[in-house]
Amino acid sequence: MPEQERVIITQAVYVASAVEREQYPEVKMPEIVFIGRSNVGKSSLINSLTRVKNLARVSSQPGKTQTINFYALGAKGEGTADRKSFYLVDLPGYGYAKTGKERRKMWSAFIEDYLLHSPQLQFVCQLIDIRHAPMRSDIEMFSWLVRNGIPVLVIATKADKLGKNACAKQVALIRQMLGVAELSVLPYSSVKNEGRSDLLDVIWDTLLQ
Template sequence: MEEKESVLITQGRYVASAVKKEQYPETERPEIVFIGRSNVGKSSLINSLTRVRNLARVSAQPGKTQTINFYEVGLKWREEERRKIFYLVDLPGYGYARTGKEQRKIWAKFIEEYLLTSPRLLFVCQLIDIRHEPMASDCDMFQWLVEHHIPVLVVATKADKIGKNARQKNIAQIRRRFGVPDLSVLPYSSLKNEGRSDLLDVIGDSLIE
């Protein structure tokens, strides 16, 4: 698997947690954002992508990430001198009922502010659990990103949990729910690192443009 990858991760480290602008990292870098419902497998995907164990803390308790977390990630292209460093930005999970209404409002406000004002945001990876039909909060988030002209890539997590046929059926369901028949959906398995090289290629391309 490793041999086929054209984009390689050279480093991954935690840089900062923020709930307001003043706490964002001082060094400006291109930003790629991860967002999704609580328990969609965001932390596992970050650890799989960077190959740094426990870089993002995997919690059994949904709604654990309550800050915007910045990770500095370095990558290089195989057989090339070119290298890039970017921030992988992990946003709090949305749609978790046990968080109080007021707390959710505060989260929504600082997440919205970040997404609308960050000058270096390249695109958002919206994570959807491939096993289940997208929920109203998933559809709302997707629509919101599209309406605000924020590029979004849908990543279907936990792809190893279902068979190939169910996978195709569920991807079609995501497209239908989001109202985009030709929507690009990238299946990903953090357990097997499936989809990793595809996602790295997308990230690499976005950093070159």
């Protein structure tokens, strides 16, 4: 029998795409942010988390998301009257070589502006492919977030591609390479929805604070 989920997503809709502050949604709500290398499985994870099949478009072409995308979500706590609304914010993938240098600079400027100046930002989920060691761009992004005092949860995606022991080994490697021995790393499989209730718990606890 599947375990009883503590948090239920009651709605999930696409709201806006932005490349500058003026385009952010007018209604202010807490923001949970997703960032990761191109092709790390961000769209699949968003669809798995919300259980809305094509909410985020899964692209076979890395580097396709070139805007900050806002999705409005509603959630309720199982067995309570508590309901919360928040934005799930999908940032463009980093580290994709085919994007021209100037374009990359422009991207990084508006992403940086968002991350440093959004008062609604609660924490960042940084997605790293569990099958590989973190790449230089992953390590740089993690260090930048920590340096700027932005709370970060590392999510190891595509966990269904490895066995249990291999997963544990890779999580240890991610911790070691990011330089934080006691770092929480959440393995996630969008295919099997494994890690979903754990991630929803973290989001819910943050919203209740």
